[in-house]
Amino acid sequence: MPIQTESNLIKKFPPYLFARLNAEKLAARHKGEDVIDFGMGNPDNPTPQPVVDKLVEVVRDKKSHRYSTSKGIPAFLKAVSRWYDRKYGVSINPYTEAVSVIGSKEGLAHLGLAVINRGDKVLVPSPTYPIHHYTVVIAGGKLVTVPILDGPEAFLKHLDKAAKTRPKPRMLIINFPHNPTTTCVEPEFFKEIVKWAKKHQVMVVHDLAYADIVFDGYKSPSFLATPGAKEVGVEIFTLSKSYNMAGWRVGFAAGNPKVIASLARIKSYMDYGIFTPIQVAAITALDSPEENLRKLAAVYQERRNIMVDGMNKMGWPVEKPRAAMYLWAKIPQRYAKMSSMDFAMMLLKEAAVAISPGSGFGSLGEGYVRMALVENKDRIRQALRNIKKLFS
Ligand SMILES: Cc1ncc(COP(=O)(O)O)c(C=O)c1O
Structure with missing residues (x-):
């Protein structure tokens, strides 16, 4: 009899949804592609x-x-x-x-x-x-x-x-x-x-x-x-x-x-x-001091403005959030038939931009994607150019 390697509990954890995206991201980077990564809410700036x-x-x-x-x-x-x-x-x-x-x-x-x-x-x-x-x-x-x-x-x-x-x-x-x-x-x-x-x-x-x-x-x-x-x-x-x-x-x-x-x-x-x-x-x-926190928030606010304005301009509507380090957007109308996972995969493969599919946050997240504002302003602008090219 083979040894038991999985508890009943561990079977309740679905394979990590982001694993496919991460593997794809890694493969693209191996090929020398510069992936702009809005995937994980992992702050890019250093600790004070x-x-x-x-x-x-x-x-x-x-x-x-x-x-x-x-x-x-x-x-x-x-x-x-x-x-x-x-x-x-x-x-x-x-x-x-x-x-x-x-x-x-x-x-x-x-x-x-x-x-x-x-x-x-x-x-x-x-x-x-x-x-x-x-x-x-x-x-x-x-x-x-x-x-x-x-x-x-x-x-x-x-x-x-x-x-x-x-x-x-x-x-x-x-x-x-x-x-x-x-x-x-x-x-x-x-x-x-x-x-x-x-x-x-x-x-x-x-x-x-x-x-x-x-x-x-x-x-x-x-x-x-x-x-x-x-x-x-x-x-x-x-x-x-x-x-x-x-x-x-x-x-x-x-x-x-x-x-x-x-x-x-x-x-x-x-x-x-x-x-x-x-x-x-x-x-x-x-x-x-609280002042440091205001400076930190200002960095994200500026990134938010660039990203939201850029997306709206190219016809991908997104609201300006009042807080957090994310944008939460509906999949653009012309791709609405795609799952959020397939849409995220397409953006990664064809625009070198990594985002998170909404379905990774529960079934009611399907139809949406999340972007973490953890890239600097220049890279955000580059991502916007890549996405615009893909959409045109
Ligand atoms: C709502 C929320 N809670 C908790 C965490 C994780 O925080 P920690 O790094 O302290 O585990 C995150 C990370 O993205 C988060 O979004």
Whole structure:
């Protein structure tokens, strides 16, 4: 009998949708083609120098090389508390209401295991960032998708309907500014969510990954800044985007102390915490002036303007997002019969431009594509020229 190499759980993970695109991208690069890559939301700019300097300083200290703490070193957790107070006027007890995560993807993956029971119904938008779906799959919960493309008002109506179904939903995972659709909300929306969650006794997880990538004066609200939010949920934040620290793997979850305790408990069995020098350097990032964040957002805003204007000019309509580092566009009318995967493949092969098919974010993403603004202005202009040539 052959050895068993796949669990029933692993079989529930479809082959990575982006694998085909990535293989094609690699092949094109091998042929010497210059692929302009809007595929992954992987920030192209470097981590701020003071953060790098702090890492180097601490890593030289021989005492910093031992196991760290899974929950996060107290100094990091205190920095999280300062960050919430300064940015949102939210009071977070660093010892009971915050935990470090090895990037929010890890935090979200383990959060499901820590709070969902097998068969529990969990509401998640579609389309969405994949771990929001897969944390439910990993935990053996019952995933129920909620359409997000019609906007926040319609989303709330869908939630009301979902709350009336039986068994009752146990958890809701949301993310605003939203990846991939760039949907934004106002504080009033979170008030409705808290009211709904209290009424139906549903736990809420809010992913605030794009808190600082905001344009044209828009301010993205924190879920935890909503009165009563801490009674029903937690918020998760990553340093990947705001501080160009995607490779460092550092973030945190904060909010309801019981949920935080469950997440910290499961993590204490899974990991030994983020390398201490990274946690110390992350404090430098969290304490850095807001002005730096405005400069970072301005870079994405300029790229957004060039890309949106260029696309609209060539007859590919796309809206200007108010936040996040993406454009979310319908496949152009004349290619509307193609799947988003085939359209993305065509753009890669014939225009040397890599984008993400909407179907990679859930079935309701079909018909759309996402572009991550992680190439500089000149390369964006080059991509526009390539696409225009393909379309003409
Ligand atoms: C909504 C959202 N959450 C989380 C992440 C991942 O963040 P991290 O690098 O902290 O795992 C991403 C990355 O693209 C994202 O878009």
